[in-house]
Amino acid sequence: MIFLLLLASLGLVSAACPRDTLKSITAEYLLSLSNGTPTFASLSPTNLTYLENDQPIAITSSVLSKGPVKVDFSRSLYDTTLCASYTEIVATAGHAYVIGTRLSIDPSTLKVTKIDSVVCDDGDWLFNAAGSLRYNKQENWDPIPEAKRDTREVIQAAGDAYINAWGDKSINPPFDAKCARLEGGSYLTGNCKLTFSPPFVLLNKRYTIDEEIGAVDIFHNFPFLDKAIARDPGTQTNNMLRVEGGKIKYIHENTVCQKKGCAK
Known part of the structure; x- marks a missing residue:
């Protein structure tokens, strides 16, 4: 990983995954969460690991399958070198959540091979989805020149x-x-x-x-x-x-x- 990061900093390697591809795949995940459906087009059909709160579970038992989540706010990071995205999600209506999801994508197939989610709701550390939504909206995470x-x-x-x-x-x-x-x-x-x-x-x-x-x-x-x-x-x-x-x-x-x- 250190060697890959060094090469990337020197401009000697191209992006493992195009940024637009990562955006598109992440949008598919968010739509799946909003619809309450555990599958989306970019999931690997044969090689998928799903972790929720550090525990491996079936995706059909995950937060993706527990009914539609009304997403009030999301912010995503796109790692074109490691071929991954991270998305912070806040939902305040119905079942309130703050969810952090990392998608790992195979650069050869452009399919998601691992989903790693921290799913916080009532009772988790200092949980308050309304507060998270309020303060998220106050911050500026615009692209840096x-x-x-x-x-x-x-x-x-x-x-x-x-x-x-x-x-x-x-x-x-x-x-x-x-x-x-x-x-x-x-x-x-x-x-x-x-x-x-x-x-x-x-x-x-x-x-x-x-x-x-x-x-x-x-x-x-x-x-x-x-x-x-x-x-x-x-x-x-x-x-x-x-x-x-x-x-x-x-x-x-x-x-x-x-x-x-x-x-x-």
Whole structure:
């Protein structure tokens, strides 16, 4: 992966998947969610893994099959190098959700081979779909002018610094002076650094990086938060960050709880 990222930064490889293709496939997923149907045209017919809250399940038992989800808001990242997309979804009507979904696409077939979703609803960490909708709409995630875009390495390094600082207070992530963090439906501004007592090990990282939007999403596990499960590897979470000029501007975190409120 490091070699691929280096080649991409030097302009020596073409995109694994065209951006327009990733947009089209992601739109198919969103339509499927809105219709309450578990299948769409770009799903691999023979090679599909579906994970929901870090657990493998049949797609026919997933949130895609539990009835139409009225999507009030969505924002997507398109990773043309890794051939993946990440979409944050907020639904406030009927059954309220905040969903983060990563689609992995086979560049040779342009079919979805893996769907990885964090599905948050009532009882999950600081869940408040109305708050998530309100604050999402206030933020500016417009494309960054090409001349001002950060490289993949800079964007990923900012994301890694943010989550690695949780267990190592000597790390100083590159925060913008007006950094804001949306955690569930709670919105905090001005101080985005978090630290926790060691040992603190983050496992199972999966990245989606979009240079045009200046953003990275990181799926990973969070130790100790949920008292209902073992400390390690911990509960499923993901963090999406907007990086402008090497500085972290926005952070969105969605975390699943096994028991309401993570049994706190």
